[in-house]
Amino acid sequence: MNTIGKILTLTTFGESHGPAMGGVLDGMPAGVEIDLDELQRFVDRRRTGSYVGASTRDEKDRVEVLSGIWQGKTLGTPIGFIVRNADARSADYDEIARCYRPNHADFTWEAKYGIRDPRGGGRASARETVARVVAGGIAVQALNRLGITVTARIDANSCASAAVLEQVVAQGDTLGGVIECVVSGVPAGLGEPLFGKLHARLAAAMMSIPSIHGFEYGDGFDMASKRGSEVMDLFEKRDDGTIGTVTNHSGGIQGGISNGEDIVMRIAFKPVPTLMREVSTVDRDGNPVTLPPRGRHDACVVPRALPIVEAMAALVILDNYLIKKTNVL
């Protein structure tokens, strides 16, 4: 279950403090031009250092593409890639191997596997998202060739304010936030009517990003308290002869299939669970333990998450673009 997608599939691997993170992007059409420098810049957007309260870990995430792209074009073969974990310090994490950090995956991971890699959270670390961004960055380039763009931005009400963030950091506390993502230029007809509804696929992809607690598209939860007559996206014939809707309460998706309008979705992140304060918890035997304040973590992951959100959206949209090709003989 480290694979996502139907025709375009991404399989990822890697523990936070192992030798490397990596992935395989399979099902990419052949002959698509991919600019590896542009890809590196996309991945760099996920790196630390670009805002107040960011982790001081310097990740230097250099993408190594191992297959599937040759002479600047995709071959149709799986695109294997790795990103080395340059800055692994196993010793930092030894003491927490026996304790369950609150709001982390320590306890649940042990319940599932009976074993856990305590080094930096192992595979439960948000470090795994680097592989998503590499693959998603390739999908973004393919979509751009089709005139489709993907843009994530921090929602107005979120942790965008440097002043608030500084105050929170000073208190050793953390923040969450909301990201809005818009996909423009998507042709009508992408998606599937039943279990593979376009928004169901997008929801699953977004909810698979660490720390997400909510997903909505179009008017989202507000829809629930409105009347049918208030959210009706009436059709109109446009000057270019195409049919579109006057409003976009539906967020570009109706019946699980894109209608040609902007696809608009919002994703809610919980606050970072690692505080820079002492935390009370228990060890494996249930004995009370106090964990010291920890360093090297972001106070708010939302800014770094923008390319992750774009990556996941791009993977889903491109997959559905390919599925659409199979709807006629």
Next chain:
Amino acid sequence: MNTIGKILTLTTFGESHGPAMGGVLDGMPAGVEIDLDELQRFVDRRRTGSYVGASTRDEKDRVEVLSGIWQGKTLGTPIGFIVRNADARSADYDEIARCYRPNHADFTWEAKYGIRDPRGGGRASARETVARVVAGGIAVQALNRLGITVTARIDANSCASAAVLEQVVAQGDTLGGVIECVVSGVPAGLGEPLFGKLHARLAAAMMSIPSIHGFEYGDGFDMASKRGSEVMDLFEKRDDGTIGTVTNHSGGIQGGISNGEDIVMRIAFKPVPTLMREVSTVDRDGNPVTLPPRGRHDACVVPRALPIVEAMAALVILDNYLIKKTNVL
């Protein structure tokens, strides 16, 4: 893409006014006792007639199990079933074959397939959910044998008030609403850490129900505006020696894996798109058309959706229960 699930899979079929709806539930373990009368009662909960503003169509959804259950027990073989469409009146729908109803899937369906069954919305009708409820009802019984219960209820702020609903119906308008679903008794350790996170699977399953616009679990979107210290689910050792959390902001899932607390999620339904008023729209050529008020539709689907939500939750939880068995040799 009419299949959902990994080990326990449900594949459904059927158009609203075709001969029958149906499905195949594959991967059910062998030897599980299934009470078919109890199953019929579960499916009956989805039927019309139980509240103000409900559709007057009498569905009489009799479940016909065709395979996979013998002498009251599952055989391990696929459970095929159908529910006949007793009340199909094709003539009702002829005039809308050329028009695109706002907030329906008419336009997007044609964009995808180039062809559309106009009879009652064809497969885009919420009629398809009857197959989900049959399969989910079987999963619910299996979970009950394991001490796991699934309960959906209309959220306090939703269309529960008969007074409000009567007023809306009188105006020919419609309502949406929010359903909260709680799964109790889930052992810690169900779910997958990456793309198959338990909440990602639940989100995809719920978002695949017609008319859903949002999903959240635990504190959901509220998480985004809280500080880390406010939503910390601290661990404690309980009297029975097990480890649990004092609060449940996380909604029973941490790192994509159940932690043994109640799994709590909320799902937002948009208002029913078929108003009992005239509606302005366009036909295939973009010409303006006025559709007459239509009958035989619910003013609010939320009450009927309760067993659908429970069904989808049960399918996901049981699937993950089976996946968990493969985590050790």
Next chain:
Amino acid sequence: MNTIGKILTLTTFGESHGPAMGGVLDGMPAGVEIDLDELQRFVDRRRTGSYVGASTRDEKDRVEVLSGIWQGKTLGTPIGFIVRNADARSADYDEIARCYRPNHADFTWEAKYGIRDPRGGGRASARETVARVVAGGIAVQALNRLGITVTARIDANSCASAAVLEQVVAQGDTLGGVIECVVSGVPAGLGEPLFGKLHARLAAAMMSIPSIHGFEYGDGFDMASKRGSEVMDLFEKRDDGTIGTVTNHSGGIQGGISNGEDIVMRIAFKPVPTLMREVSTVDRDGNPVTLPPRGRHDACVVPRALPIVEAMAALVILDNYLIKKTNVL
């Protein structure tokens, strides 16, 4: 695991003596003309009575299409169908519920599921193939629209001789045989280079038919004792400007991908395991038992298997035809 295929998927269900066999063919492109009478005739080819030594059970396999086809065309939605089991006589099979018939699946089925439907072999009966033939018959029609034909015939060395068969039947014995299947008109470029090699997909599909013990394509096992220079399919430019091969030792597939020549494969069936003689075996406790001669079974399934083989070939080829569409952006 009652599903086969990637984009075009078939899921089947049904026990031999339950109410019905059935299936769901999902992923069929929209707008394909399907002649249901032609489909019924295709399914009828699988019925009994057409040769010496055939079972005397009259199956009358009437296909009921429940969804996905409307006004003679596919809708793009899943095609659900059932075939009622008209002639179920449960009483015939009660005595064998405790015994393991040699070369049947009684013993292995119980080892897997701990429970077994003894009525006519339950789902282990070759009766299940009727659902394959229905779905495959639809795929055959779609392929025909593309100029692709699928033809299975009994191999020269097999049980084709009525004289031999009569003698075998007189002795209460049974026969196996080999079927050769040729797919003509397949364009070059179908298949996948790695695990989804076209011949690997065909092998899996054929080997999933009951009673199969071997699969080969092109020169098959003979290849193993030849030298490279003897089996070289040299390329030539043909009069119409296309490139083809002078010989076809490769059976139309090179590197797992079709090369435009006829796809040729051979499938080996074991003899029918149910003899019309007494058989010595054991019951669940290992005690020796003698089973009486049984009736109502074919002495050789190969003639009835021709449409089954064609059906499985058609499903695989059409699936790969659709996959091919996704290889370019």
Next chain:
Amino acid sequence: MNTIGKILTLTTFGESHGPAMGGVLDGMPAGVEIDLDELQRFVDRRRTGSYVGASTRDEKDRVEVLSGIWQGKTLGTPIGFIVRNADARSADYDEIARCYRPNHADFTWEAKYGIRDPRGGGRASARETVARVVAGGIAVQALNRLGITVTARIDANSCASAAVLEQVVAQGDTLGGVIECVVSGVPAGLGEPLFGKLHARLAAAMMSIPSIHGFEYGDGFDMASKRGSEVMDLFEKRDDGTIGTVTNHSGGIQGGISNGEDIVMRIAFKPVPTLMREVSTVDRDGNPVTLPPRGRHDACVVPRALPIVEAMAALVILDNYLIKKTNVL
């Protein structure tokens, strides 16, 4: 489609002359002891140099495990690994970029993707099998912990004779051969009754190895010319109280499910298509071309293929071992 398996999945990537081959083995249970030195020795068995007529390319295939194994045990997370391509000489292959080598995948690959990596056959090279052997070697160790062993050997009638091979090499020709593979210690009850029959899964896995043209199990193609009474595997109660069969014509599988006897299968390899002679072919435009004799290729791949066959068998058996766990609640 570079992924194989259901619960235990292997995804591979890599072109022959790209930076590295690699793969991701996902779904491995947690806590399984893996000896990396033993794994390297298993992979070394695939290397060149161990017999007459072998390629002179020195591959030095050092396995780099990047994730999923920690302190000698599996973590339950995906096992990512790479094997660097140390000896890539791109220049060797430039001239053949425009020509189609007979019995290679050059022509079909271009028909499928419209683009082809000519360096050493790219991903169509048998070099890809190194990733299978790494993953399969891990599966072999897991099976061994369960008392299951996998052994492949060259069939008696194949290219085992050094004298014959020397003669063939002297003539610039090549050979194929047959490998027999036996899996012992498999408990009864592994496999699936319908499309996922154990022998169907094994056939697909074996046929996905480059150069395979045939697969059979048990008495295989010989079954087709025998009578039912000749191949009956009668049951008996053994001294230890278990039930087994007196003979094993069925090759350890009945109805697609293992019966506890040895699983026995035979796989036919075609002769190596690259001769050490001049070869006549055509270029992209259909013009006749003569390719010079080529070096650095094996005259017979069968000896090197032994660990590949074992690897594929191990992956299928272990996957089915895990599937079996989900057959009861």
